[in-house]
Structure formats: C-alpha cells, structure tokens
Amino acid sequence: MPHFRIETNVPRSKIPADFVLKAVPVLAKALGKPEQYCVVSIIPDVPMSFGGTTDPCAVANLMSIGALGVEQNKKHAKILFELVEQELGIKNDRMYITFQDNPTGNVGYKGTTFHALFG
Template identity: 85%
Template sequence: MPHFRIETNVPKSKIPNDFVTKAVPVLAKALGKPEQYCVVSVIPDIPMSFGGTTEPCAIANLMSIGALGVEQNKKHSKVLFDLVEKELGVAQDRMYITFQDNPTGNVGFKGTTFHSIFG
C-alpha cells in the first residue's frame, strides 16, 4: 500500500538498475510496513526546473495508509532524501516530498479496498 513515486529530470541511463529493488526495503523499514505491499517508482527524463536551473532535481510523493504524521514525516524525509541523494544524485535542496495519508477505503487491492480487507 505505501507508494513512493519520484519524478525527476535525471536521465534513465543514470538511474541504477537496482534502485527500486534497493529502495523497497528502505521504505518498508521506515514505515514499519511489509515489503510485499511497498511500491517504489521512478519516472526519469522529465523536463524539470527547480529554482530556475535544470541541475538534477525531483518531486516525490509518499502515499501510505497510516504511518505518516508531523513527527514521523521528519524521520521519513531523512531516510528518503538520503536514499535519493546517494542513488540518484539529487541534492537534498533540489527535491520536495509530499506526504499523503490515505484512509483504507481509498486504496484498492485485489478487487476490493483495504477497508474491506482489514475489516
């Protein structure tokens, strides 16, 4: 159910082939969620300017059912900004992350919603 989506102007050729598989356990651990429910996606090659330049930059969204909040998001930011900087070469002052805490009824899975699955 957690989804960390990154849109970036970094070219696909500079995205490590194993980035998404390396990022899933990091995301799962940060959120305290099972890896099998975590999704990481990267959309490279986006025409993008941050602060008036086209140096490597990104915009990201972290959607989760729970495990988000004012204090939690500070910790998530640290882990995720470190990951993106190390793996994609996007400086921490060249990216934003928005956090989206969705209710169980707003996330579908297996032909139903997590509200039905969780009861």
C-alpha cells in the same frame, strides 16, 4: 499500500538499474510495513526546472495508509532524502516530498479496498 513515486529530470541512463529494488526495503523499514505491500516507482527524463535551473532535481510523493504524521514525516524525509541523494545524486535542496496519508477505503487492492480486507 505504501507508494514512493519520484519524478526527476535525471536521465534513465543515470538511474541505477537496481534502484527500486534497493529502495523497497528502505521504505518498508521506515514505515514499518511489509515489503510485499511497498511500491517504489521512478519516472526519469522529465523536463523539469527547480529554482530556475535544470540541475538534477525531483518531486516525490509518499502515499501510505497510516505511518505518516508530523513527527513521523521528519524521520521519513531524512531517510528518503538520503536514499535519493546517495543513489540518484539529487541534493536534498533540489527535491520536494509530499506525504499523503490515505484512509483504508481510498486504496484498492485485490478487487476491493483495504478497508474491506482489513476493516
């Protein structure tokens, strides 16, 4: 159910091949969610300017059912910005992360919704 989606101008050739595999356990631990439900995706090579330059930059979205909120997001931001800077070389002042807390009825899975599966 959690999905961390990154769009970046970093070229595909500079994205570590194992980035998404490394990022899933980090995301799962940060949110306290099982790894088997976590998704990390990255869309490289996006024509993008941040602050008037085309230096490496990104926009990201973290969607989850729960585990998000004012105080929690500060902790998530710290962990995710560190991950992105370490693995992708994008400085923390060159990316935004939006946090999206979806209700269980708005996330589909296995032909139904999480609300139907877990109430």
